[in-house]
Amino acid sequence: MPVNQLTTSVPAWEAVDTGDFSEVVAELHGDSAATVLVIALDHGAEQLTDELTRALEKPGRTVLATSLYVSGVDAEVQLDDWLSRASTTWRFVLTGAPAAIMWARARLFAAGAMSEEVHSISTAAERVRRVFCAHCGSVQTLPVSVGDTYRCTCGVQVSVYYHYSVRQGGYLAFEAE
Numbered sequence: 001m002p003v004n005q006l007t008t009s010v011p012a013w014e015a016v017d018t019g020d021f022s023e024v025v026a027e028l029h030g031d032s033a034a035t036v037l038v039i040a041l042d043h044g045a046e047q048l049t050d051e052l053t054r055a056l057e058k059p060g061r062t063v064l065a066t067s068l069y070v071s072g073v074d075a076e077v078q079l080d081d082w083l084s085r086a087s088t089t090w091r092f093v094l095t096g097a098p099a100a101i102m103w104a105r106a107r108l109f110a111a112g113a114m115s116e117e118v119h120s121i122s123t124a125a126e127r128v129r130r131v132f133c134a135h136c137g138s139v140q141t142l143p144v145s146v147g148d149t150y151r152c153t154c155g156v157q158v159s160v161y162y163h164y165s166v167r168q169g170g171y172l173a174f175e176a177e
């Protein structure tokens, strides 16, 4: 299935090469944001976060870095705590595996962040994705690619569709044909 980059809702960060953050740095260089918060969402993102933090520094800007592992029990509490301190002059850079980024993006957008305020750098080409079932509404994290089919916990055989829901933080899955 071909992807039209102009109309697809598949996140652009899918195309970012592992560890290549030059595009995000260039974008943020032209941004007047007073504070940039870099969030490592798993162990694999630690080194990248260090390098990124240095690359993002510029006069008049505060660059903060934190580790907030999605696997941790208090990840939601920690993220909400950062969000309560954030203002409209903040920008967020999320680093980690795709599923972790999807989770954090959904939470940031639910808290009112605008898409231009959130940047994502995937550190892994791992195929694990969050998928939202259109039939039962459940969200599952599965090793699937767009176009794959699987049996949802609700019993319906669904296929992963080329539609990414920002609100759900996952790909939409419909009943397979």
Ligand SMILES: [Zn+2]
Binding pocket: 133, 134, 135, 136, 137, 138, 152, 153, 154, 155, 156
């Ligand atoms: Zn389902």
